[in-house]
Amino acid sequence: xxxxxxxxxxxxxxxxxxxxxxxxxxTLKRNTGLDIxxxxxxxxxxxxxxxxxxxxxTVTDDASVLNDSPDVQVVCELIGGEEPARTFMLNAxxxxxxxxTANKKLLAMHGPxxxxxxxxxxxxxxxxxxxxxxxxxIKAIREGLAANNITAAYGILNGTCNYILSRMTYEGMDFxxxxxxxxxxxxxxTPPDLDVNGDDTAHKCQVIASLISHSAIxxxxxxxxxxxxxxxxxxADALEMGxxxxxxxxxxxxxxxxDARVHPMLVPTDHQLASVRNEFNAVYVKSDSADAxxxxxxxxxxxxxxxAVVADIIDIARRGxxxxxxxxxxxxxxxxxxLGKNVGQFYLRLTTKDQTGVLGELGSILGxxxxxxxxxxxxxxxxxxxxxxxxVTHDAQExxxxxxxxxxxxxxxxxLEPTHVLRILKEDD
Amino acid sequence: xxxxxxxxxxxxxxxxxxxxxxxxxxTLKRNTGLDIxxxxxxxxxxxxxxxxxxxxxTVTDDASVLNDSPDVQVVCELIGGEEPARTFMLNAxxxxxxxxTANKKLLAMHGPxxxxxxxxxxxxxxxxxxxxxxxxxIKAIREGLAANNITAAYGILNGTCNYILSRMTYEGMDFxxxxxxxxxxxxxxTPPDLDVNGDDTAHKCQVIASLISHSAIxxxxxxxxxxxxxxxxxxADALEMGxxxxxxxxxxxxxxxxDARVHPMLVPTDHQLASVRNEFNAVYVKSDSADAxxxxxxxxxxxxxxxAVVADIIDIARRGxxxxxxxxxxxxxxxxxxLGKNVGQFYLRLTTKDQTGVLGELGSILGxxxxxxxxxxxxxxxxxxxxxxxxVTHDAQExxxxxxxxxxxxxxxxxLEPTHVLRILKEDD
Numbered sequence: 001x002x003x004x005x006x007x008x009x010x011x012x013x014x015x016x017x018x019x020x021x022x023x024x025x026x027t028l029k030r031n032t033g034l035d036i037x038x039x040x041x042x043x044x045x046x047x048x049x050x051x052x053x054x055x056x057x058t059v060t061d062d063a064s065v066l067n068d069s070p071d072v073q074v075v076c077e078l079i080g081g082e083e084p085a086r087t088f089m090l091n092a093x094x095x096x097x098x099x100x101t102a103n104k105k106l107l108a109m110h111g112p113x114x115x116x117x118x119x120x121x122x123x124x125x126x127x128x129x130x131x132x133x134x135x136x137x138i139k140a141i142r143e144g145l146a147a148n149n150i151t152a153a154y155g156i157l158n159g160t161c162n163y164i165l166s167r168m169t170y171e172g173m174d175f176x177x178x179x180x181x182x183x184x185x186x187x188x189x190t191p192p193d194l195d196v197n198g199d200d201t202a203h204k205c206q207v208i209a210s211l212i213s214h215s216a217i218x219x220x221x222x223x224x225x226x227x228x229x230x231x232x233x234x235x236a237d238a239l240e241m242g243x244x245x246x247x248x249x250x251x252x253x254x255x256x257x258x259d260a261r262v263h264p265m266l267v268p269t270d271h272q273l274a275s276v277r278n279e280f281n282a283v284y285v286k287s288d289s290a291d292a293x294x295x296x297x298x299x300x301x302x303x304x305x306x307x308a309v310v311a312d313i314i315d316i317a318r319r320g321x322x323x324x325x326x327x328x329x330x331x332x333x334x335x336x337x338x339l340g341k342n343v344g345q346f347y348l349r350l351t352t353k354d355q356t357g358v359l360g361e362l363g364s365i366l367g368x369x370x371x372x373x374x375x376x377x378x379x380x381x382x383x384x385x386x387x388x389x390x391x392v393t394h395d396a397q398e399x400x401x402x403x404x405x406x407x408x409x410x411x412x413x414x415x416l417e418p419t420h421v422l423r424i425l426k427e428d429d
Numbered sequence: 430x431x432x433x434x435x436x437x438x439x440x441x442x443x444x445x446x447x448x449x450x451x452x453x454x455x456t457l458k459r460n461t462g463l464d465i466x467x468x469x470x471x472x473x474x475x476x477x478x479x480x481x482x483x484x485x486x487t488v489t490d491d492a493s494v495l496n497d498s499p500d501v502q503v504v505c506e507l508i509g510g511e512e513p514a515r516t517f518m519l520n521a522x523x524x525x526x527x528x529x530t531a532n533k534k535l536l537a538m539h540g541p542x543x544x545x546x547x548x549x550x551x552x553x554x555x556x557x558x559x560x561x562x563x564x565x566x567i568k569a570i571r572e573g574l575a576a577n578n579i580t581a582a583y584g585i586l587n588g589t590c591n592y593i594l595s596r597m598t599y600e601g602m603d604f605x606x607x608x609x610x611x612x613x614x615x616x617x618x619t620p621p622d623l624d625v626n627g628d629d630t631a632h633k634c635q636v637i638a639s640l641i642s643h644s645a646i647x648x649x650x651x652x653x654x655x656x657x658x659x660x661x662x663x664x665a666d667a668l669e670m671g672x673x674x675x676x677x678x679x680x681x682x683x684x685x686x687x688d689a690r691v692h693p694m695l696v697p698t699d700h701q702l703a704s705v706r707n708e709f710n711a712v713y714v715k716s717d718s719a720d721a722x723x724x725x726x727x728x729x730x731x732x733x734x735x736x737a738v739v740a741d742i743i744d745i746a747r748r749g750x751x752x753x754x755x756x757x758x759x760x761x762x763x764x765x766x767x768l769g770k771n772v773g774q775f776y777l778r779l780t781t782k783d784q785t786g787v788l789g790e791l792g793s794i795l796g797x798x799x800x801x802x803x804x805x806x807x808x809x810x811x812x813x814x815x816x817x818x819x820x821v822t823h824d825a826q827e828x829x830x831x832x833x834x835x836x837x838x839x840x841x842x843x844x845l846e847p848t849h850v851l852r853i854l855k856e857d858d
Contacts, residue, residue: 020576020718030643030760031575128573134719136565136573143747144557144565146460147449147739214459272725275704280721289449289736290563292709293726296701297719307718310576318572318756319748327747331459 003317006040006066006097008088009079010048013102013129014041016306017076018052021313028310034317036310039071063088067095074313077101086110093117093125100312102129102305108206112216112330119326124319126312131204132157132281134304135297136311141211141285142327148287150212154429155249157204159279159299160188160195161227165235165245165264166277174232187279197226198247202262205249208283209260213253214332217260221336225263229420233379234349237390238266241375243347243424244274257337266347266424273425286429340399345374345424350389350408351417358414359389369404371396386416392424432746435469435495435526437517438508439477442531442558443470445735446505447481450742457739463746465739468500492517496524503742506530515539522546522554529741531558531734537635541645541759548755553748555741560633561586561710563733564726565740570640570714571756577716579641583858584678586633588708588728589617589624590656594664594674594693595706603661616708627655627676631691634678637712638689642682643761646689650765654692658849662808663778666819667695670804672776672853673703686766695776695853702854715858769828774803774853779818779837780846787843788818798833800825815845821853 010018021028021038028036040058042065043049049059058065063084066072075092077099079085085106092099094117101107107114107130118125128138132155141150156162160182167178179196182188194200202224209217227247238245243266252259267274272294276282281299286292298304352358366373372394379388393401405419439447450457450467457465469487471494472478478488487494492513495501504521506528508514514535521528523546530536536543536559547554557567561584570579585591589611596607608625611617623629631653638646656676667674672695681688696703701723705711710728715721727733781787788807795802801823808817822830834848 016718024576024578024718027578028576031571033755033758134574135722136569139568139573140565142460143744144568144740145563145736146743147453147457147736149453149456270706272704275701277699287736289445289453289732291727291733293564293724295722295724297722303718304720307574307576307716311573314575315572326462329462 002035002037003073003313004037004039004071005074005076005313006042006069006072007038007076007078008042008063008066009077010041010043011078012302013305013309014076014078015048016302017078017309020306020310022052028314032314032318034314036313036317040066040069042066064091067092067097072097074098074100074316076309076313077103078309080105082106082109089114090117093121093123096121096123098124098316100126100309100316102127102309104130104200104203104207108203108219111207111210115328115330119329124316124327126315127207128312129305129308131207132283132295133297133299133301134307135281135283135295135299136308137283137295138211140293140295141208145285145287145290145293148289150253150285150287152252152286152429153208153212153283154273154425155204155208155283156246156273156276156281157249157283157299158195158201158247159281160192161201161247162276162281163187163279164196165227165230165247168230168232168235169239169244172232172236175228175230196228198224198262201247201249205251205260205262208249209251209258210330211328212251213258213334214330215258215334216330217258217334217336223261223263223339227264230264233388234420234422237349237377238347241392242269243267244269245422246273248425254337256334258334259337259342261339264422266422268425268427271425271427340397340402342398343395344398344426345395346393346401347422347424348391348393349420350391350415352387352389353414353416354385354387355414361411361414362389362408365407366404369400371401371404431464431466432502432742433466433468433500434503434505434742435471435498435501436467436505436507437471437492437495438506439470439472440507441731442734442738443505443507444477445731446507446738449735449739451481457743461743461747463743465742465746469495469498471495493520496521496526501526503527503529503745505738505742506532507738509534511535511538518543519546522550522552525550525552527553527745529555529738529745531556531738533559533629533632533636537632537648540636540639544757544759548758553745553756555744556636557741558734558737560636561712561724562726562728562730563736564710564712564724564728565737566712566724567640569722569724570637574714574716574719574722577718579682579714579716581681581715581858582637582641582712583702583854584633584637584712585675585702585705585710586678586712586728587624587630587676588710589621590630590676591705591710592616592708593625594656594659594676597659597661597664598668598673601661601665604657604659625655625657627653627691630676630678634680634689634691637678638680638687639759640757641680642687642763643759644687644763645759646687646763646765652690652692652768656693659693662817663849663851666778666806667776670821671698672696673698674851675702677854683766685763687763688766688771690768693851695851697854697856700854700856769826769831771827772824773827773855774824775822775830776851776853777820777822778849779820779844781816781818782843782845783814783816784843790840790843791837794836795833798829800830800833
């Protein structure tokens with residue numbers, strides 16, 4: 001059984017896929033029993049192809065050549081971004097080609113359109129590499145846990161952010177210093193916005209939320225906060241109280257609503273997610289029969305990502321002429337839950353004047369809004385009549401906490417900076 | 430598309446599978462688009478069936494009824510043990526039924542025979558639940574990492590052992606005390622031998638080793654040590670040096686040989702496997718493209734195990750009439766590597782007389798066998814003229830270390846107990 005593959009884009013990830021398909025023929029044959037053959041590469045930058053021996057492979061700068069070839073059963077879209085990737089994928093699906101992609105942004109923006117085109121043409125759309133690189137998390141959710149109702153997933157999905165937060169944690173460095181080092185070492189892009197602002201994580205959050213809820217979650221409805229406001233003292237204070245700070249994608253299926261959001265979170269040091277360090281990714285999944293499972297590995301990089309792309313190609317080849325129903329459908333219409341409805345514990349960092357009565361005033365405002373304090377720490381004053389107060393609340397409703405903080409931050413005679421708020425992951429989440 | 434399932438054995442795991450197939454019809458339909466129908470149960474103990482409403486399900490005490498029924502496409506063998514499970518599975522495969530099992534012992538003993546029967550009858554043999562319960566590790570190895578050469582896997586595969594070692598570690602208790610508590614709480618069997626002697630882990634080690642090496646690894650060739658010799662002081666000493674003690678299945682594919690073994694091991698506290706606590710299982714996999722990945726979850730229990738069994742059933746249903754080659758073949762003939770050939774660091778606990786010159790004598794014997802000491806700690810003497818010496822070696826060949834220890838343990842005038850040896854996992858493994 002032979003399967004022809006055309007690759008669009010031979011850059012970082014695409015080049016890795018070309019490398020695997022050319023160099024690992026024996027491994028693929030042994031692992032799968034299948035003959036998988038790279039037939040076409042569509043690439044406009046010939047420099048990207050210099051390293052490969054492309055005898056027998058058709059090289060083109062016109063993606064429609066792949067769609068017109070009867071030798072191609074799978075088209076891999078690996079150029080990234082919205083256009084022309086979207087048009088290339090739709091054209092391939094409509095030409096009856098199975099499509100494999102690593103394009104999280106496109107899935108987050110246009111997932112339903114692409115999914116419907118695949119179903120209409122009775123072909124597969126696969127995107128294991130779009131979320132958490134080499135980690136088979138899409139496979140785990142769609143297949144490994146197929147007998148489960150998945151109730152929640154918590155993901156560390158951006159290696160750059162996790163690397164930065166890890167270095168801040170273990171070396172006590174501040175955000176800007178670590179970012180500059182990470183950029184110098186090639187661990188962070190310049191500019192770093194897509195990563196550190198949380199948008200990249202949010203793209204992946206959308207994909208996971210849609211899969212778990214079987215619902216087309218509108219990307220723009222997902223609340224996103226990045227890590228740029230996290231300070232070295234937040235991290236030190238959190239550690240003192242038994243928490244690490246991680247940028248998490250949170251997805252909870254709550255029936256009619258899906259709680260889908262991206263923000264930094266305090267994670268208990270003995271929670272499984274706390275052990276995920278440096279550039280590694282992980283997804284922690286809660287489901288009704290299997291209970292807690294976690295999937296860990298490299299979320300980016302040429303070969304880890306290519307590993308996931310080729311796994312998708314193999315799965316398509318293994319299924320042959322598929323008569324089974326499509327592996328995924330949007331069968332529900334759920335909305336994204338308003339953040340204000342969530343109940344949980346919060347970490348608050350307040351900057352106030354160092355004078356008597358401040359704490360009483362803050363406490364009474366919080367109390368009026370049903371927010372009570374579980375622990376409290378006054379940090380050494382800086383000698384400039386300012387103090388940092390670090391508080392952890394008991395369970396509180398977020399809308400009530402926000403109302404309290406609006407009042408508190410308006411006390412500009414004693415509260416000197418807007419209060420910094422971080423959410424806390426529960427130990428049994 | 431409908432698929433009929435017959436279950437042999439409705440005990441702990443089988444009952445969980447019956448429960449999922451009866452109670453989660455809507456979930457299965459939504460997650461897969463498939464109609465999966467429980468048609469038959471073969472069970473000799475009617476008490477096991479009392480909790481279920483079995484309208485429309487044929488109940489029998491004769492497994493051949495399932496093989497004779499055209500309604501059954503998948504037979505689940507969930508009675509465990511060697512016979513009659515082996516005969517039931519072979520008969521089902523030879524009757525053209527796909528077979529799903531959780532029977533690690535049978536796979537470890539008779540994997541090639543069962544696999545060949547599946548291939549000969551062009552049906553599938555699946556066993557996700559046999560290794561690490563609900564964790565989709567077989568799927569990850571066979572599918573998620575199919576584009577990789579897997580070079581090694583390190584597994585925490587027995588929840589009872591990991592629970593016992595965790596309690597010993599975090600509460601400083603000794604083995605016997607924890608075991609008794611675990612038995613009282615139902616976390617350990619009575620007798621506990623299959624778990625604490627390492628045999629259960631070795632069954633799973635055989636399955637993983639065979640999968641990774643594509644070779645029928647003889648179960649009896651796998652060296653096995655359990656955890657019964659681990660003392661509270663081993664754990665405390667290891668922790669002091671930055672290690673936790675875990676019972677690991679080690680599999681390394683070394684070309685002509687497979688290093689497959691089960692024994693307790695010192696794991697660096699910042700290694701990913703060190704974060705796997707209590708009854709949880711995990712498998713840490715190294716492969717050429719994906720690099721390190723890890724899979725974590727519950728390795729036992731009714732519903733986690735049933736989750737994996739039903740995932741296998743769904744995968745069979747999804748593939749429909751399969752024209753692809755069998756998902757797994759034993760294409761290689763590799764042998765199990767002799768332990769003596771391995772090179773690594775070792776933890777040694779010696780019990781000697783408290784007198785001058787002992788250390789020099791031990792050091793010179795070790796040195797003669799090319800074993801050098803990386804760190805060394807003399808524990809407070811007990812006041813009875815005995816001391817414990819704890820040593821960590823530099824990299825040494827195991828056969829040379831054993832030769833040295835044979836000489837050392839023969840010095841019965843100064844060495845009072847046989848030296849206790851534990852292997853150390855490297856940080857970058």
